Amino acid sequence: MIRIDNLTKIFETPNGPVTAADHINMEVPEGEICVLLGPSGCGKTTTLKMINRIIPSTSGRIYINGEDTTGMDTVELRRNIGYVIQQIGLFPNMTIEENIAIVPKLLGWEASRYKARAKELLDLVALDPGTFLKRYPRELSGGQQQRIGVARALAADPPVMLMDEPFGAIDPINREVIQDEFMKMQQELRKTIMFVSHDIDEAVKMADRIAIFRDGRLVQYDTPDDLLAHPKDDFVESFVGDDRALKRLRLVQVKQVMEPVTTVRPEDSLSTALQRIEQQGYSHAILMVNERQQPIGYVSRSVAQTTSGLCGEHYFGLKTEASPEDDLRKVASLMFTHDTTWLPCTDANGTLVGQVTQRGITHYLGATYHPDALGTLPRQLHKVSA
Amino acid sequence: MMKKPAFTRFAYGLALVLMFALGSLAEQTGMLEELFSYREDVVYLVGQHIELVLISGSLAILIGVPLGTVLSRPRFARLAETAMQTLNIGTTIPTLAILALSMSLLGIGMLPAVFGLCIASLLPIVRNTYTGLLEVPAHLKEAASGIGMTPLQMLFRVELPNALFVIFAGIRTALAINVGTVPLAFLIGGGGLGELIFTGIDLDEPFMMLAGAIPTAVLAIIVDILIALLAFLIVPKGVNPLRA
Numbered sequence: 001m002i003r004i005d006n007l008t009k010i011f012e013t014p015n016g017p018v019t020a021a022d023h024i025n026m027e028v029p030e031g032e033i034c035v036l037l038g039p040s041g042c043g044k045t046t047t048l049k050m051i052n053r054i055i056p057s058t059s060g061r062i063y064i065n066g067e068d069t070t071g072m073d074t075v076e077l078r079r080n081i082g083y084v085i086q087q088i089g090l091f092p093n094m095t096i097e098e099n100i101a102i103v104p105k106l107l108g109w110e111a112s113r114y115k116a117r118a119k120e121l122l123d124l125v126a127l128d129p130g131t132f133l134k135r136y137p138r139e140l141s142g143g144q145q146q147r148i149g150v151a152r153a154l155a156a157d158p159p160v161m162l163m164d165e166p167f168g169a170i171d172p173i174n175r176e177v178i179q180d181e182f183m184k185m186q187q188e189l190r191k192t193i194m195f196v197s198h199d200i201d202e203a204v205k206m207a208d209r210i211a212i213f214r215d216g217r218l219v220q221y222d223t224p225d226d227l228l229a230h231p232k233d234d235f236v237e238s239f240v241g242d243d244r245a246l247k248r249l250r251l252v253q254v255k256q257v258m259e260p261v262t263t264v265r266p267e268d269s270l271s272t273a274l275q276r277i278e279q280q281g282y283s284h285a286i287l288m289v290n291e292r293q294q295p296i297g298y299v300s301r302s303v304a305q306t307t308s309g310l311c312g313e314h315y316f317g318l319k320t321e322a323s324p325e326d327d328l329r330k331v332a333s334l335m336f337t338h339d340t341t342w343l344p345c346t347d348a349n350g351t352l353v354g355q356v357t358q359r360g361i362t363h364y365l366g367a368t369y370h371p372d373a374l375g376t377l378p379r380q381l382h383k384v385s386a
Numbered sequence: 387m388m389k390k391p392a393f394t395r396f397a398y399g400l401a402l403v404l405m406f407a408l409g410s411l412a413e414q415t416g417m418l419e420e421l422f423s424y425r426e427d428v429v430y431l432v433g434q435h436i437e438l439v440l441i442s443g444s445l446a447i448l449i450g451v452p453l454g455t456v457l458s459r460p461r462f463a464r465l466a467e468t469a470m471q472t473l474n475i476g477t478t479i480p481t482l483a484i485l486a487l488s489m490s491l492l493g494i495g496m497l498p499a500v501f502g503l504c505i506a507s508l509l510p511i512v513r514n515t516y517t518g519l520l521e522v523p524a525h526l527k528e529a530a531s532g533i534g535m536t537p538l539q540m541l542f543r544v545e546l547p548n549a550l551f552v553i554f555a556g557i558r559t560a561l562a563i564n565v566g567t568v569p570l571a572f573l574i575g576g577g578g579l580g581e582l583i584f585t586g587i588d589l590d591e592p593f594m595m596l597a598g599a600i601p602t603a604v605l606a607i608i609v610d611i612l613i614a615l616l617a618f619l620i621v622p623k624g625v626n627p628l629r630a
Contacts, residue, residue: 054532079534089529093547093622102543103533136624152533 002028002051002160002192007060009046009216020046022216023060028209030065031190035203038213038239044196047213048162051194052081064160079103082153082161082191086168088145090137096122096148097133103156114155121151126181143174150182154189163195167202179205200240204228204247212236225251229368245365249332255324257364258345258354263289264299266312273311274304287344288315293351295321295344321346322356331356417593424597427582432601435578438496438568439609442503443561450508450560451553454515455541470516473509481506481567489574499576506567507560514556518549547622554617561613565606569598579605 009021021043028034036044049055051062053074062069069077090099097118104114122129125147137145146166153161167175183206186193197203203210204224211221212235220232228244228251231237241247262280264273266288277286285298288311297315307314319338322331322345334343341358412418457466481502488502522545530540546553572580579598586595618628 052532054528075534075536077534078532083529083532085525085529085532087523087525087529089525089532091526091530091544091548092624093544093550094624106534106539138624138630 001030001063001065002034002194003063003066004047004051005061005063007047007050007062008058009043009050009055010058019216021050021057024218026211026218026221028192028194030192032208033186033193033195033206034209034211035195035197035207036211036213037197037200037203038219040198042213043216044211044213045164046216048164048194048196051162052078052083079107079156080158080160082156082158084146084149084153084161084163084166086165088142088149088169090145090148090152092137094136095133096135096137096140099137099148100151100155102152107156117155118151121154124154124185125151141174143170143178146170146178147181150185154191159192161191161193163193165196165198168197168199175202182206201247204250212239224248225368246329246332248365249328249361252328252361252364253324254322254326254328254331254345254356257328257360258324258356259360261287261344261352261355263287263295263352264311265289265291266296266310266315268311270299270304270307270309270311270314273299274301277301277304284341285316287352287355288312289352295346295352318344323347324353328356328361332361420593421597421600424582424594428579428597428601431577431579431581431598432605435568435602435605438499438503438571438576438578439561439565439605442500443507443564445500445504446507446511446560446564447557449504450511450556451515453508454512454553455519455546457512458516458519466516470513473512476505477509477513481563482570482573485567485570485574494575496576498574499571499578502574503564503567503571507564510556510559510563511553512556514559515549515553518552518556519545521552522548548625550621551617551625551627554613554621558610558613558617561609562606565602565609569602 004024004026007021007024008019011018011020024043024047026034036048038044046055050057051064051069064081090096091102094102097115100118100121101109101114104117109117118133119129122132127144127147132140132144132148137148140148146169149166153163167178170178179202195206197206207224209221210224210227212219212227214235220227220236222230225248227236228240228248231240231244237244262276262282264276264286273286276282280286282301285300286304287295288297288299289295295318297317299311299315303314319340320334320343322334322343324345324347331343335341335358343356344352345354345356347353456462457469484506485499485502488498488505492498492501526544526548527540530544531537535543568576568578569580569583571578572584579602582598583595583602586592586598618626621628623629
């Protein structure tokens with residue numbers, strides 16, 4: 001846990017004092033990622049760097065796991081905080097192994113222990129120890145280097161990590177990959193992380209909480225969903241962007257908006273299908289599943305109305321399906337790609353577990369703006385729980 | 387790319403043939419015999435010469451590297467500016483003048499020679515140590531202090547290893563100046579191969595002069611190769627352009 005209490009930084013410049021951080025108060029709960037977000041010069045980096053005293057604070061206190069750091073020895077304090085910077089800062093004169101093992105070495109670990117640790121960490125960041133341990137930083141790509149940067153910060157297993165735009169210098173494709181890997185790692189490690197970014201998408205993707213800074217002040221500190229749904233003022237609103245409702249798509253999983261679905265079997269007659277379509281109020285079609293409850297196609301309303309016979313003889317193939325763990329951004333993208341307003345949801349075995357509809361999504365996202373709208377939501381939404 | 391090695395091999399071959407021709411010519415004209423008559427002097431003076439280089443050179447390194455390091459520390463930033471300016475002016479003084487000044491200060495003999503040589507070769511070492519350390523990227527220092535290195539650990543584990551190549555370049559320049567200046571040390575009573583060179587000139591004995599000049603040149607080349615070899619071996623592989 002990191003708690004910041006009235007943290008202030010005033011820089012003395014030739015043009016008079018400049019307040020870079022103005023009485024910042026915030027708390028990052030244990031095991032969460034807090035992203036500090038804002039335009040350049042807003043004080044987010046200053047705030048981060050005051051925690052490990054790269055920048056000395058003017059006033060205020062910092063507590064790590066409940067302990068006031070004011071009296072702590074700077075070197076001692078820093079060895080217990082993982083630190084990752086945008087320029088990565090691997091030491092070019094040392095091999096990858098030496099780079100990762102540097103903090104354990106400083107802490108006086110035995111050689112066999114820190115060597116084993118270096119190997120373990122390389123595995124953790126998905127690089128082959130056999131290939132990389134003895135290499136030098138300049139022989140690695142930017143993405144690989146930053147993986148090592150993260151590994152180095154994790155070496156002594158510090159409870160707290162500070163990351164200053166760690167993925168900012170990596171190309172967009174690799175950045176996505178590294179972010180995903182990092183999130184996977186974090187799910188196991190549960191470090192308390194403070195993370196500076198200027199990229200709202202990165203923040204929404206990684207953060208448990210987002211702190212928006214402006215002119216040295218903390219403007220809003222909220223969960224990503226609350227921040228996107230309820231920006232506190234015009235500044236935050238413009239910073240999170242006009243498409244903030246779309247950004248929320250990433251935060252919602254399919255299982256949160258999944259609805260139960262009525263189906264037909266291939267051996268049902270088309271009139272049964274039509275009857276069920278009418279009953280459920282489906283506008284276009286009804287899903288058809290096989291005996292193992294796996295979706296195999298759909299019967300369209302117009303066919304059911306005009307033709308007679310069995311469903312198994314008059315159905316259309318499915319274009320795509322979603323999994324309950326997918327986020328809505330992916331689902332929306334699938335819907336746009338395949339020009340459809342609903343998707344069947346299947347679990348890992350391909351068994352049907354429900355459906356997701358465009359209406360369900362818009363209702364879910366809209367609910368937060370109209371608290372009373374929750375009552376008017378389709379009832380099924382509440383019946384389905386994860 | 388394919389043509390280059392062939393060309394180099396050709397050039398080496400040509401050089402060998404030329405050297406052989408020159409050698410046999412020297413033998414034919416009796417030059418070798420003349421030169422060998424100074425053998426005892428040469429052996430003794432080369433020893434003296436090397437002694438001068440070793441003492442003044444190591445002194446210059448032992449003083450120059452720490453001095454450059456101290457000047458590069460942030461707390462001496464203001465002093466460092468003035469010091470570097472002074473050193474830069476110092477570089478413009480001809481080495482012969484430095485030796486003369488040192489003689490007027492310390493008299494004649496080995497001591498003023500060592501002192502003068504040391505001063506003359508100090509400047510490149512201090513300058514390269516200082517700039518080499520300042521040029522270590524700021525983010526490396528931030529990373530180093532961010533993970534909890536003390537200033538001394540940072541200096542020895544990060545800053546010096548990363549500046550080492552530049553420092554070695556300074557030492558190489560310094561020793562080149564040093565070896566080249568040592569013959570002048572004879573003028574203030576410091577000994578060395580200068581004795582043969584200058585006496586040879588004065589007596590109009592070209593072979594005596596050559597007996598001093600050739601070993602001087604060979605020594606300069608050997609010292610340069612040695613320093614290059616040391617740089618190759620000592621500068622960490624990850625920051626050594628020679629081992630890329």
